[in-house]
Amino acid sequence: ATKMALRAGLRSKRGLTGVAVMRMQSPPVNSLNLELLTDICIALEKLEMDKSCRGLIITSNQPKVFSAGLDILEMYGKSPEHCGEFWKAVQEMWLKFYGSNLVTIAAINGSSPAGGCLMAMTCDYRIMADNPRYSIGLNETQLGIVAPFWFKDTLMNTVGHRTTEMALELGLLYSPAEALKIGMVDQLVPEDQVLTTATEAMTKWLAIPDHARQITKSMIRKPTIDKLMSNREDDVKNFVKFISKDSIQKSLGVYLEMLKKRKA
Numbered sequence: 001a002t003k004m005a006l007r008a009g010l011r012s013k014r015g016l017t018g019v020a021v022m023r024m025q026s027p028p029v030n031s032l033n034l035e036l037l038t039d040i041c042i043a044l045e046k047l048e049m050d051k052s053c054r055g056l057i058i059t060s061n062q063p064k065v066f067s068a069g070l071d072i073l074e075m076y077g078k079s080p081e082h083c084g085e086f087w088k089a090v091q092e093m094w095l096k097f098y099g100s101n102l103v104t105i106a107a108i109n110g111s112s113p114a115g116g117c118l119m120a121m122t123c124d125y126r127i128m129a130d131n132p133r134y135s136i137g138l139n140e141t142q143l144g145i146v147a148p149f150w151f152k153d154t155l156m157n158t159v160g161h162r163t164t165e166m167a168l169e170l171g172l173l174y175s176p177a178e179a180l181k182i183g184m185v186d187q188l189v190p191e192d193q194v195l196t197t198a199t200e201a202m203t204k205w206l207a208i209p210d211h212a213r214q215i216t217k218s219m220i221r222k223p224t225i226d227k228l229m230s231n232r233e234d235d236v237k238n239f240v241k242f243i244s245k246d247s248i249q250k251s252l253g254v255y256l257e258m259l260k261k262r263k264a
């Protein structure tokens, strides 16, 4: 099944050129499994190399959900080797997005917990649908797991130190209005205007000369990126060791059951 639709070099009625729209479509909830992560990375890599592409809008084709975060089934009951491969793909996605030379805008048209929130926070700008049923945040502790340092750093760079303490320790999921208040998202709009607003915002970002914006972005984000780059292997080892613990596997199993029961 196609996991992603990509329209590169989009020319809208308003004459916006050089902007790709990536629509995640991995039913039911765009959970980030190895396949989707790999597809996203390959697509982004191609866009980075395409000189005619200057901006990327990432959004969801699934109703009500931007992304449910990392696919728990990739971490539950799997071999250490598989968990290691999966984690490398998560790192790769983060490194590519956080370090992208493109203007990246997240058009968050649904809920975006955990890894979904991380992915949105790697972007330069976030627009979310103003629907109180949706939520966004890093809720890892609620699953009994610990977000690694680079998840924490991304959040801290976005919302600041004190808010990160509260958000991460309590595993808080925020409504769109709350997320706007703490700066986790930059703008709220009615659901049917998320993509058009993202396109409008893109116009503003593209008015800045690429080289000046790119060097500035790199100057701000490089220390955070370098931290993971110089600890990638240890980070994989730590993840595999942590996720393979019986107690953590038990917590994930309980959480998966809770998700299923909630549905019933």
Ligand SMILES: CCCC/C=C\CC(=O)SCCNC(=O)CCNC(=O)[C@H](O)C(C)(C)COP(=O)(O)OP(=O)(O)OC[C@H]1O[C@@H](n2cnc3c(N)ncnc32)[C@H](O)[C@@H]1OP(=O)(O)O
Pocket (backbone or CB within 6 Å): 028, 029, 031, 064, 065, 067, 068, 069, 070, 071, 072, 073, 111, 113, 114, 115, 116, 139, 140, 143, 145, 146, 147, 148, 239, 242, 243, 256, 259, 260, 263
């Ligand atoms: C050391 C570790 C470091 C960091 C690790 C992890 C970070 C993560 O990202 S962990 C993932 C955290 N994600 C969540 O907690 C979100 C869980 N999902 C939800 O809250 C809801 O599904 C959501 C609000 C996104 C959408 O709600 P609904 O539209 O009502 O859908 P359902 O809840 O009915 O879900 C449909 C179907 O999908 C399964 N599902 C949901 N999320 C995940 C997931 N992240 N991974 C795997 N599977 C997921 C859910 O169980 C349902 O399955 P079925 O019952 O089999 O249909």
